Amino acid sequence: MPPILLPYNSLPKHYPIAFNLIPQIDKFVEKDYTKEEMKMVNETHKMLHDDSIAITATTVRVPVFRSHAESVYVETADELTVDAVRKAIDAFPGAQVQDNPAEMEYPMPLFTSEKYDCYVGRIRKDLYNPKAINLWVSGDQIRKGAALNALQIAEYMLAHDMIH
Template identity: 70%
Template sequence: MKKYNVAILGATGAVGQEFLNLIEERNFPFADLKMLASKRSAGKKIQFMGKEYTVEETTENSFEGVDIALFAGGGASKVFAKPAVDAGAVVIDNSSAFRMDPEVPLVVPEVNPEAIAKHKGIIANPNCSTIIMLMALKPLYDVSKIKRVVVSTYQAVSGGGKEAMAELEQQVDDIVNGREVTANILPGAALKKHYQIAFNLIPQIDVFQDNLYTKEEMKMVNETKKILDDPDIRVTATTIRVPVYRSHAESVNIEFEDEVSVEAARKAIDAFPGAVVNDNPDEQEYPMPLFTSGKDDVEVGRIRKDFSCDNALNLWCCGDQIRKGAALNALQIAEYMIEHDMIKK
C-alpha cells in the first residue's frame, strides 16, 4: 500500500488530537507526519505511536512534500489553504471558510462521495451538526424526497473547544463546592456576553445574523441544500448548547413527498453505512450522548409518525461531533481518495 505524507494543522486542539487517535485506530497509511499549530503551541512535544513529534509553527512553507493536509478548523484555514494546495497537497478543511464556495466540494462520504472528484485542491468538511443530521436524513431521502426539515440541536460543549470543556468542568466544581461561578467562554469567547453553562442551556451558537438566526443555524440550512444538491429542500434550525462534554443530539422533524412508514425508516437507516438504529421504547432504549461519545456511528431512535402533518416523521439522532462530526469525516474523505487513487504522489 502506498503511504502518504500527512500534515495536521491544529494538532494540539481537540480535533487535531482526534485525528491522531483515528490515524492510529484505522491504520491510516502515513509515511511522514507533520504536526502544525500556532506560534503559541510551537515547540510542544506530542508522543504518537512510539515516536516523539515536535509541533511546528505553521507558515506558508510548511506544506512542502505534504500529500494530505488535514485542517482541524479555525481562522488559519483562510491563510494556509492556498499555500498548501500550491505546494501540492490536498487540503481537507474542517473550518467554515470554504464550505459554501461553489468551487469547493462539501462532503459527507456516505452521502455524496461523488462530489470529491470535483475538487480543485480543497475539500470542505461540513458543520458537525449538519453531518450528524444528514447521516439520518440521507437514507430517508433515498426512500422519498424530503420537502422540509425542522431541527433542534442539543450540542455538547466540546463543540466550543478545549476551553469550553474546561469551563464546564470548573463551573460544576465551583457549584458543588459553593464557590462563585465565572463564565468566560460560552456562547463564544469572542462574543460580548458569556453565560454559565453548568446546569444551564444556552440558545445561541455562533453570532446572530440579520435574519435573527445564528450563523450555526444557517450553516445547517445552507450546507444541507449543497450536500444533497437540492436547493428546494426547506430547513429551519434552532441550535442550543447543553452541559454535555461530547456528542451532539438532535430532534428532527421531516416532511416527505410520500408517506414513509416507521418500519421503512428504521430499515433504511439501519442499512446505511455509519448509521445505527437504537429505537426500543419498550426497553427505554434510545440514543444518548453518554453512550455515543467516542463512537464512530450516528445512532437514530425515537422514530415515530408526526400526527400533526401528512407524510412526516419525528426522530432523535446522536453522534460524537469530534469524531464523525469532524475528524472522522475528514479522514474518511482522505481514505476514499486513497482507495480510488485520487491523490497524486
C-alpha cells in the first residue's frame, strides 16, 4: 500500500502522515489561515450568534483513524474555578469529564472513537490570565458530527422554549 500523503490531493506538495503532524488542513485563505481554521471560527460565531467572540484556531492533521481533538482556551467575563467548569461540563448532555492527571487519565482519540459523547480533560487555570481556562477535548467527528449536533441543539431549544 502506498503511503498516505497530505495535506490534500490537489496541492502541488505532499507529506507522509505516518509518524508526522501536518499543521495544515485544506488550503490557505486570507491572513494565512486555512479554510478549515476559518470554518471553525465562522461556525462558532454562527452557532452562538455572536461575531464578537475572539477565536484563533490552528488545525493539524494527526495520524489517527477517528476522533478529532482540540486544545481549547476559554476566557470568561468572570473568574471561574476548575471545579465549577468540571461540574458544568459534567452536567451538559453529550459531554463527559475525563480528567485525572495524577492517574494520566484524559481524552484521547484512540478511546473516544465510536462514542457519541465528547470528552473533556486537562482542565486547568491559565498560568497568566485568572479569567481563562485551558481544556483538551476529544470526540468522534463521525458520531458527534454536524448532523447529531444540529439534532441535539434543536432538541435543547425545543425543551427550553427557545424556538419562536
